[in-house]
């Protein structure tokens with residue numbers, strides 16, 4: 392395996408829990424140095440896919456390669472190269488936040504600077520608090536810090552900004568972007584479209600255990616938005632004819648500029664993406680085959696999301 396190969400390659404994964412088919416032919420990749428967001432409704436199969444990739448679960452069929460290795464048979468050395476942050480992820484509750492973070496760092500050969508990470512995520516503010524007394528958002532920050540402290544080559548983050556206030560969320564995004572810049576492949580699940588637009592180089596839209604759409608945010612929105620385009624403006628200024636959308640958008644930009652302001656494009660893109668997701672889910676639920684087409688092949692370079 393060379394360093395240009397994707398950090399994660401899942402091919403035709405199938406997995407059932409009894410009668411529930413959680414994965415049904417799921418294929419996706421995640422590149423090194425990129426943030427890949429797994430999107431989809433509750434129960435789509437995202438956590439199951441991540442569990443297969445971390446070696447927690449053995450798929451019934453299909454294959455997963457993580458840094459070139461089958462995670463189910465991975466050595467401890469390989470596991471040390473992969474970071475995992477799971478919701479309510481079994482943090483030892485009798486230790487303080489900082490004790491746990493230092494312990495986590497001590498398990499790795501070349502960890503990040505513990506104090507720097509703690510300061511960046513505001514963990515220093517509750518350094519001496521017992522883990523069992525932390526708030527939900529504080530636990531999330533600690534779990535994130537533990538997932539990344541060992542400078543993983545690939546890290547899985549399950550809803551990393553859930554329950555965090557806006558200022559911490561911004562810092563978390565910076566941290567995740569910084570991690571990707573150093574070459575780490577970041578795979579995250581989230582239901583927050585602003586996170587996706589602000590962070591993700593690539594998105595994989597998952598529904599009923601398979602990938603419905605794949606590409607950069609812009610590619611997925613462009614490829615899958617409903618006829619007529621202008622999803623955002625339709626959502627925020629109803630009754631606008633599709634043809635009039637570009638002119639209206641321009642007028643809004645100009646109006647904002649006259650007030651010395653700039654339109655926040657990211658939230659518009661988030662609204663676009665959300666509308667496309669809802670549309671894809673509706674079409675998938677009604678059995679529309681076209682909803683299953685992918686935007687581009689996983690081996691094509693992604694154009695980079697709006698950020």
Ligand SMILES: Nc1ncnc2c1ncn2[C@@H]1O[C@H](COP(=O)(O)OP(=O)(O)OP(=O)(O)O)[C@@H](O)[C@H]1O
Nearest residue numbers: 408411412413431432433434435436437438439440
């Ligand atoms: N341990 C389990 N036993 C039985 N069914 C399960 C188990 N884990 C998941 N499922 C079912 O498998 C399907 C996929 O669940 P999964 O947790 O992978 O979805 P998800 O996309 O991560 O959802 P969410 O966004 O809510 O986290 C769902 O129908 C879920 O109820």
